[in-house]
Amino acid sequence: MAITIRDVAALAGVSPSTVSRTCKNNPSISEETKERVRAAMATLGYEPNFQASNLASQNSRTIGLILPVSERFIYANSFFLEMIQGINSYCNVHQYTTTLITGQTEEEVLQVIRSMVRTGQTDSFILLYSKQKDPITDYLYSEGLLFAMIGKAYQFANQTIYVDTDNILAGQEATEYLYQLGHRRIGYIGYEKALLFSSDRKYGYQLAHFEHGLPMQEDYSLEINDSMKKMPPELSDLLKRPDRPTAFVVTDDFLGVSLERTCRECGLTVPEDLSIISFNNSLFAQMTSPPLTSIDINSMQLGAEAATQIIHHMENPNLASTKIIVPHKIVMRESCRQI
Amino acid sequence: MAITIRDVAALAGVSPSTVSRTCKNNPSISEETKERVRAAMATLGYEPNFQASNLASQNSRTIGLILPVSERFIYANSFFLEMIQGINSYCNVHQYTTTLITGQTEEEVLQVIRSMVRTGQTDSFILLYSKQKDPITDYLYSEGLLFAMIGKAYQFANQTIYVDTDNILAGQEATEYLYQLGHRRIGYIGYEKALLFSSDRKYGYQLAHFEHGLPMQEDYSLEINDSMKKMPPELSDLLKRPDRPTAFVVTDDFLGVSLERTCRECGLTVPEDLSIISFNNSLFAQMTSPPLTSIDINSMQLGAEAATQIIHHMENPNLASTKIIVPHKIVMRESCRQI
DNA sequence: GTATCTCATGCAATCGTTTGCATTAAATAT
DNA sequence: ATATTTAATGCAAACGATTGCATGAGATAC
Numbered sequence: 001m002a003i004t005i006r007d008v009a010a011l012a013g014v015s016p017s018t019v020s021r022t023c024k025n026n027p028s029i030s031e032e033t034k035e036r037v038r039a040a041m042a043t044l045g046y047e048p049n050f051q052a053s054n055l056a057s058q059n060s061r062t063i064g065l066i067l068p069v070s071e072r073f074i075y076a077n078s079f080f081l082e083m084i085q086g087i088n089s090y091c092n093v094h095q096y097t098t099t100l101i102t103g104q105t106e107e108e109v110l111q112v113i114r115s116m117v118r119t120g121q122t123d124s125f126i127l128l129y130s131k132q133k134d135p136i137t138d139y140l141y142s143e144g145l146l147f148a149m150i151g152k153a154y155q156f157a158n159q160t161i162y163v164d165t166d167n168i169l170a171g172q173e174a175t176e177y178l179y180q181l182g183h184r185r186i187g188y189i190g191y192e193k194a195l196l197f198s199s200d201r202k203y204g205y206q207l208a209h210f211e212h213g214l215p216m217q218e219d220y221s222l223e224i225n226d227s228m229k230k231m232p233p234e235l236s237d238l239l240k241r242p243d244r245p246t247a248f249v250v251t252d253d254f255l256g257v258s259l260e261r262t263c264r265e266c267g268l269t270v271p272e273d274l275s276i277i278s279f280n281n282s283l284f285a286q287m288t289s290p291p292l293t294s295i296d297i298n299s300m301q302l303g304a305e306a307a308t309q310i311i312h313h314m315e316n317p318n319l320a321s322t323k324i325i326v327p328h329k330i331v332m333r334e335s336c337r338q339i
Numbered sequence: 340m341a342i343t344i345r346d347v348a349a350l351a352g353v354s355p356s357t358v359s360r361t362c363k364n365n366p367s368i369s370e371e372t373k374e375r376v377r378a379a380m381a382t383l384g385y386e387p388n389f390q391a392s393n394l395a396s397q398n399s400r401t402i403g404l405i406l407p408v409s410e411r412f413i414y415a416n417s418f419f420l421e422m423i424q425g426i427n428s429y430c431n432v433h434q435y436t437t438t439l440i441t442g443q444t445e446e447e448v449l450q451v452i453r454s455m456v457r458t459g460q461t462d463s464f465i466l467l468y469s470k471q472k473d474p475i476t477d478y479l480y481s482e483g484l485l486f487a488m489i490g491k492a493y494q495f496a497n498q499t500i501y502v503d504t505d506n507i508l509a510g511q512e513a514t515e516y517l518y519q520l521g522h523r524r525i526g527y528i529g530y531e532k533a534l535l536f537s538s539d540r541k542y543g544y545q546l547a548h549f550e551h552g553l554p555m556q557e558d559y560s561l562e563i564n565d566s567m568k569k570m571p572p573e574l575s576d577l578l579k580r581p582d583r584p585t586a587f588v589v590t591d592d593f594l595g596v597s598l599e600r601t602c603r604e605c606g607l608t609v610p611e612d613l614s615i616i617s618f619n620n621s622l623f624a625q626m627t628s629p630p631l632t633s634i635d636i637n638s639m640q641l642g643a644e645a646a647t648q649i650i651h652h653m654e655n656p657n658l659a660s661t662k663i664i665v666p667h668k669i670v671m672r673e674s675c676r677q678i
Numbered sequence: 679g680t681a682t683c684t685c686a687t688g689c690a691a692t693c694g695t696t697t698g699c700a701t702t703a704a705a706t707a708t
Numbered sequence: 709a710t711a712t713t714t715a716a717t718g719c720a721a722a723c724g725a726t727t728g729c730a731t732g733a734g735a736t737a738c
Contacts, residue, residue: 002459004694015718020696030716050458051399052694055390055723065439067420081406081419088441092451097438097460100404102427112431118341119389120724121436254626261628287593288627289600343724354688359726369686391724394693459694682737689730696722706713 003044012040023048054120063091063310064122066101066136068129069109078282079299083128083150086303094311101125106135117145124314126150126306130162132194148310150302152196153323161313163306163324165297167197170328171204171249172211174277174295177330178247179212182339183275187220187238187245189255198251201279205249220245224255231262239266239274246339247275253284256292256335271337281331290334297328342383351379362387393459400434402426402649403461405475406441407468408448417621418638422467422489425642433650440464445474456484463653465489465645469501471533487649489641491535492662500652502645502663504636506536509667510543510588511550513616513634516669517586518551521678522614526559526577526584528594537590540618544588559584563594570601578605578613585678586614592623595631595674614675629673636667 009016014033021029022037029037040046054060065087067080084098091098099122103109113136116122123146127137130151140147141156152167153160178186188205190198202221209216222235238244239262250256256278260270268274270290278285281296305324313319348355353372360368361376368376379385393399404426406419423437430437438461442448452475455461462485466476469490479486480495491506492499517525527544529537541560548555561574577583578601589595595617599609607613609629617624620635644663652658 002457002694005696006694016695017697017719018717021717024696028716033716045457047454047457049394049694050455050460051390051394052723053696055388055394055725056694056696058696058723060390062438078417084439085441085443088439089443089447092442092447097455099401099436099438100423100427102424103431104424104428108431115386116389116436118384118386120341121389254622257626261626264628283593284623284626287596287600287623289603344726345724355725356689356727357687360687363726367686372686388724391693392726394695395724395726397693397726680738682735684733684735686733687731689728691728692726693724698721699719701718702716704713704715706711708709708711 002049003046005046005048008037008040008044008046011044012037020048058120059314060121060123061096062122063087063096063098063307064101064113064116064125065098066109066113066125066127068131069103069106079280079297080128082299083303083306086300086305087126087307088303089300090304090307090311096307096311098126109136110139113139117143124148124310126303126310130154130164130196132196134194146310146313148306148313150306152200154196157323159321161309161321161323163302163309163326165197165302165328166325167200168204168207170279170295170297171201172208173204173330174201174249174279175205175208177277177293178249178275178336179208179214181247181275181336183245183247184214185217185220185243185245185247186214187222187248188250189222189224189235189248189259190251192223192225201249201251231258235259235262236266239263239268245274247277247336250276250278252280253278253282253288253292253294256294257284257288260288260290260292260335271335275336275339277330277336285331285333292335293333294331295328296331298326301326341388342385344385344387347376347379347383347385350383351376359387398653399460399462400436401461402430402435402437402646403440403452403455403464404437405448405452405464405466406439407470408442408445418619418636419467421638422642422645425639425644426465426646427642428639429643429646429650435646435650437465448475449478452478456482463487463649465642465649469493469503469535471535473533485649485652487645487652489645491539493535496662498660500648500660500662502641502648502665504536504641504667505664506539507543507546509618509634509636510540511547512543512669513540513588513618514544514547516616516632517588517614517675518547518553520586520614520675522584522586523553524556524559524582524584524586525553526561526587527589528561528563528574528587528598529590531562531564540588540590570597574598574601575605578602578607584613586616586675589615589617591619592617592621592627592631592633595633596623596627599627599629599631599674610674610676614678616669616675620670624670624672631674632672633670634667635670637665640665 005016005019008019019037022034101112125147127149130149132154149162152164153162190202193199256276277293279295281294285292285294344355344358347358358376361373440451464486466488469488471493488501491503492501529541532538595615602609616632618634620633624631624633
């Protein structure tokens with residue numbers, strides 16, 4: 001059996017309550033006794049029992065990390081693991097733990113969340129994605145659970161804690177970058193509108209056009225959905241037109257790589273015939289050829305901020321819901337050229 | 340406050356102990372009362388408090404998942420998330436939870452593990468990698484902690500629960516596949532020997548050569564280490580030689596993509612000038628061009644088996660340590676050709 | 679009809695903390 | 709010197725389960 005608070009109390013010659021208060025650094029314990037207790041803790045190597053402590057204080061120092069239910073390929077974006085790294089690095093220091101919530105279906109995920117709440121296993125969550133009309137998000141809202149979202153809140157923004165990239169700005173900057181290189185026919189490839197990071201980036205792309213008085217060609221912009229394994233035929237058609245775009249803004253590296261491949265199949269070379277700028281700056285961007293210019297969204301920091309926020313809110317209830325924007329930056333590689 | 344065992348007991352007209360025993364399906368409770376209790380649980384929506392239950396029964400139904408400390412790129416392999424999916428799918432059903440252990444340094448990870456054990460937060464682990472001379476593995480062994488390893492045990496194999504791919508066989512089959520296509524000069528690219536999956540695959544590669552009486556050229560095989568950002572210059576040199584390999588076995592898709600890129604830089608095309616077969620069948624393999632023939636190692640199942648094993652061992656102490664081999668299969672794409 | 683044995687259930691202690699309240703001693707006020 | 713406040717600590721009751729042991733009611737044996 002591990003050593004308990006009573007062992008420490010006995011060694012220090014105080015009562016268990018004094019030990020407990022010392023751990024919490026309660027001001028009503030004198031500095032001398034605290035020192036004595038700390039010494040005892042140190043010699044015994046005491047750490048309070050997690051379960052007992054949580055039971056007595058009616059909380060769980062555990063944050064549930066909710067991953068999206070989705071096709072394989074969403075997962076391939078390494079930023080989930082990076083965000084988790086960021087979250088954990090903060091939690092490790094502050095004595096919180098994280099528990100991963102995944103499932104093959106939304107129903108399974110909901111099931112797990114419900115059970116975790118009922119059993120008191122977790123009392124707050126970080127949603128690692130944001131998506132419109134998501135039953136899981138709806139559930140969190142409707143139950144009034146405490147959670148932070150990585151991504152943009154699409155409803156109740158004022159009552160939601162969220163950490164996000166300024167995707168509109170990022171989309172605008174990406175487009176602006178191409179514009180500065182002389183491109184005037186610029187296309188966009190993204191995901192379904194429900195994925196806010198993607199629609200925001202597209203909105204930024206449109207803003208940039210508007211700002212420069214550039215006409216927007218509706219058919220320059222494509223939407224890929226979750227179930228498509230590859231680029232749709234419209235893209236090849238578009239690339240074969242004489243008035244094809246000379247550059248593309250693409251909502252993630254994954255699509256960037258896909259686009260490069262499509263180009264190759266259509267006999268176009270990057271960046272000579274087509275420039276590409278994408279987002280996330282994942283390994284994909286570095287590895288492919290030519291390596292992609294990509295906007296780094298700082299996944300680790302996104303995670304760390306989310307952890308900071310949620311812990312802050314757990315420890316200070318009825319704090320106003322904050323919104324945090326993590327800066328991004330463009331990482332230039334070889335997929336864009338001056339025209 | 341959530342509903343407790345007493346509420347259920349009151350409604351069913353029994354004592355709390357009876358409710359508890361009903362949950363555990365204890366045979367000494369009659370079927371009729373069990374039914375009555377179950378009905379009460381259902382109407383109240385009762386689920387036992389996780390912390391209280393664990394405290395009383397002196398366990399934690401929590402498995403710590405230990406991720407490798409490593410350079411970004413190891414993470415990019417989506418199989419970590421896939422393994423986690425597999426682990427969770429089993430845990431979800433069996434009322435276990437998983438907690439993620441990550442850190443920027445080995446010291447941080449050790450710290451977290453130590454603390455989790457001391458505080459009784461976790462009593463078993465799944466190590467999501469295997470590596471020689473790993474301080475974390477050593478710690479788990481030395482403390483006699485219960486853990487399962489995904490990958491091959493490099494010591495105490497008989498006392499270790501592990502789940503692995505038969506990497507030797509996989510390496511052999513990959514090489515054999517190229518041999519059958521007519522290749523006779525086959526190279527190998529892998530990681531440092533400490534990473535057993537890589538050295539096993541290489542061993543399989545050597546076995547295949549031996550079997551066919553093919554000479555092994557020492558300089559056909561390259562070792563990439565964790566910190567290299569790209570392929571070493573030796574590779575380009577090798578590719579320019581007249582007696583260069585006509586095919587490569589490459590230890591993961593990541594390196595496969597790198598190799599494709601190097602080829603392009605050297606003016607070689609895949610598969611016309613060089614065939615490539617790699618491992619893991621990650622998204623990389625599908626996305627790159629040409630898409631890579633790759634050996635799928637079934638990451639989800641690896642995870643699920645590991646979870647099964649560790650839970651089985653927790654519930655049946657002093658069971659012998661099992662070793663599980665999960666089958667792999669080759670997925671043919673466009674990176675290999677008949678010679 | 680009493681003794682013995684099952685079977686099903688309840689009692690109460692326990693797991694290791696936390697925390698409101700009581701207690702004591704010392705310090706200050708009168 | 710007594711009354712009152714303050715500071716530091718301990719007592720004991722939670723928190724919500726689990727589980728060894730006792731108990732009581734039937735069933736079986738003699």
